[in-house]
Amino acid sequence: MEVDIHGAKILFEFQLFGIDIRISQTLVVTWGIMLVLTLLCIWMTHNMKLHNISKKQAVAEKLVITAENFVRTNMGEKWMRFVPFVGTIFALSLFSSLSSLLGLFAPTADLATELAWAIVVFVLITYYKIRTNRLSGYLKGFCEPIFVMAPFNVLGEVFTPVSMSFRHFGNIVSGMVISSLIYAALGAANRALFSIIPGAVGKLLGSIPFLEVGIPSVFSLYFDWFGSFMQAFIFCMLTMIFIASAAEED
Numbered sequence: 001m002e003v004d005i006h007g008a009k010i011l012f013e014f015q016l017f018g019i020d021i022r023i024s025q026t027l028v029v030t031w032g033i034m035l036v037l038t039l040l041c042i043w044m045t046h047n048m049k050l051h052n053i054s055k056k057q058a059v060a061e062k063l064v065i066t067a068e069n070f071v072r073t074n075m076g077e078k079w080m081r082f083v084p085f086v087g088t089i090f091a092l093s094l095f096s097s098l099s100s101l102l103g104l105f106a107p108t109a110d111l112a113t114e115l116a117w118a119i120v121v122f123v124l125i126t127y128y129k130i131r132t133n134r135l136s137g138y139l140k141g142f143c144e145p146i147f148v149m150a151p152f153n154v155l156g157e158v159f160t161p162v163s164m165s166f167r168h169f170g171n172i173v174s175g176m177v178i179s180s181l182i183y184a185a186l187g188a189a190n191r192a193l194f195s196i197i198p199g200a201v202g203k204l205l206g207s208i209p210f211l212e213v214g215i216p217s218v219f220s221l222y223f224d225w226f227g228s229f230m231q232a233f234i235f236c237m238l239t240m241i242f243i244a245s246a247a248e249e250d
Contacts, residue, residue, distance in 0.1 A: 009105070025105035026113060033095045033107070063087075074240040086240060089117060090232045097172055097228035108231070109176060114168045118161030121239045125160065128246040164238055168231050175227045 009025050044060040053061075067087040071079060093108060100106040107113045130138045142153040 026107045026110040029099055029104050030107045033092065033099060037091055037095065071240065074237065075244045079244060086236050090236045093232035093235055094228055100176065101224055108172045111165060111169045114165035118165040122161040125242050125246045128243060132247050164235065168235050171227060171231050
């Protein structure tokens with residue numbers, strides 16, 4: 001099966017109006033996650049009440065309040081319109097990373113995913129910088145403190161989405177690599193441990209992954225669950241800080 005430049009397998013390939021269309025694992029899993037999140041939101045907000053609320057409504061309200069406090073704390077009251085945007089990125093990032101636990105290809109293991117999110121954030125940052133300082137002030141900012149710094153300031157601006165995407169991508173992929181190495185090491189240790197038993201009994205016991213049961217779950221708590229949550233949290237934090245800072249520049 002063909003693999004694209006980001007490591008995701010190409011599942012479907014066809015032409016549409018003379019244009020080559022490639023549907024990769026990243027697209028399929030991402031759209032699947034978006035569908036699941038959409039249906040989950042519809043289910044949790046269905047038949048909401050003012051009194052005698054259900055447990056699912058209580059959970060939905062708690063999630064909304066948490067997202068509102070998250071944005072309010074880091075951006076301020078006037079930025080509350082960003083609650084859906086920040087909440088969407090957080091949920092999509094978290095579920096995309098955790099999808100690997102189901103044996104699916106994690107979209108966050110594809111750099112194109114994080115880069116697409118970062119580009120959207122970069123467009124918002126640029127919009128608020130121009131809105132705050134006007135186009136002339138925005139362009140003038142590249143020449144501060146002196147005009148010879150303009151190329152470096154431009155590079156610094158461009159590298160904002162690059163650094164955000166690579167930070168998220170690198171941590172997710174490194175966790176997946178370390179988890180794979182742990183499984184491989186435990187498999188080798190399991191075979192070496194039972195190889196001291198001669199004959200077919202040793203081979204049989206060595207083929208049973210005793211050490212691969214239980215021990216990897218401890219590391220999974222960090223690399224899969226905690227790591228996925230933290231990367232989603234950090235990406236959203238950077239998003240809010242950059243956007244809020246862009247609107248406050250002189």
